[in-house]
Amino acid sequence: RQLEMDLRQALHQDEFRVFFQPRFDARSRKVLGAEALVRWAHPSRDLLSPASFIVLAEDTGLIFELSDWVLRAACRHALAWDDALIVSVNLSAVEFQRADLVERVQNALKETGLAAHRLELEITENVMLEDAVSALRMMHRLKALGVRLSMDDFGTGYSSLGYLRRYPFDGLKIDRSFIMEMEQSQSSQAIVDAIISMGHALSLTVTAEGIETAEQLDRLIELTCDQAQGFYLARPMSPAHFTRLLEDPF
Ligand code: G
Ligand code: G
Ligand code: MN
Numbered sequence: 001r002q003l004e005m006d007l008r009q010a011l012h013q014d015e016f017r018v019f020f021q022p023r024f025d026a027r028s029r030k031v032l033g034a035e036a037l038v039r040w041a042h043p044s045r046d047l048l049s050p051a052s053f054i055v056l057a058e059d060t061g062l063i064f065e066l067s068d069w070v071l072r073a074a075c076r077h078a079l080a081w082d083d084a085l086i087v088s089v090n091l092s093a094v095e096f097q098r099a100d101l102v103e104r105v106q107n108a109l110k111e112t113g114l115a116a117h118r119l120e121l122e123i124t125e126n127v128m129l130e131d132a133v134s135a136l137r138m139m140h141r142l143k144a145l146g147v148r149l150s151m152d153d154f155g156t157g158y159s160s161l162g163y164l165r166r167y168p169f170d171g172l173k174i175d176r177s178f179i180m181e182m183e184q185s186q187s188s189q190a191i192v193d194a195i196i197s198m199g200h201a202l203s204l205t206v207t208a209e210g211i212e213t214a215e216q217l218d219r220l221i222e223l224t225c226d227q228a229q230g231f232y233l234a235r236p237m238s239p240a241h242f243t244r245l246l247e248d249p250f
């Protein structure tokens with residue numbers, strides 16, 4: 001496939017870019033960090049969204065090299081920010097199937113010099129579904145490095161509750177589908193309310209994703225959600241834009 005060859009070449013021709021979507025304290029709107037989101041600056045197309053190439057990268061095994069690149073780029077940029085800010089990076093479930101994940105993360109930290117507590121790894125429930133026992137062991141080893149772990153897209157998978165209790169997560173991110181439906185659907189609002197309460201009962205930092213309106217943010221604050229992310233607050237942006245936002249918050 002053409003795209004696979006392009007992807008392989010892109011890694012060597014430095015065509016990937018990392019964007020950052022800011023993460024805010026819900027109440028004060030202070031910037032607390034940012035989520036790294038990879039983009040592909042394909043020479044003959046527009047900036048490609050990861051939705052169009054992450055699965056291919058996973059299927060071809062290129063995800064390891066790509067993820068190493070994202071980890072380093074994210075850590076390197078974070079070094080230039082205020083040292084209280086956290087950078088989060090998405091990991092694929094396939095990365096947990098190889099024992100070298102801990103070493104890969106450790107190397108990225110060592111080579112860039114970023115303090116481990118400033119890196120957060122976002123993991124989806126798929127990780128636990130593949131092999132729950134080895135995933136648990138891997139997460140404990142990652143925690144031992146000093147990084148933070150959060151469960152991403154929370155609420156879309158299976159038996160999330162048990163995972164949250166047994167696995168060493170620091171935070172959970174409520175999937176944006178619930179946030180989007182909150183205004184129209186009483187049950188979505190009840191689910192969001194329950195997720196926040198449960199997260200707090202387990203001492204987790206709760207982040208709402210995909211906030212697109214002021215009403216959603218207001219309601220989430222009433223429901224005591226800790227952190228907020230979404231187009232209403234800020235879109236994913238270039239590293240330079242993010243640095244400017246830090247220097248000159250609204
Ligand atoms: O940025 P965007 O909304 O287009 O991202 C689409 C999806 O790609 C999201 O689910 C996001 O988690 C995922 N994604 C973005 N960057 C990375 C990355 O560096 N690694 C992995 N594994 N997934 C990513
Ligand atoms: O799966 P993950 O949570 O990592 O996905 C992050 C993706 O969500 C990114 O591709 C980002 O562009 C997208 N995203 C972030 N905020 C919003 C939002 O407010 N609305 C929508 N529709 N997508 C968002
Ligand atoms: Mn994410």
Ligand code: NA
Pocket residue numbers: 152153154173175176209
């Ligand atoms: Na998510």
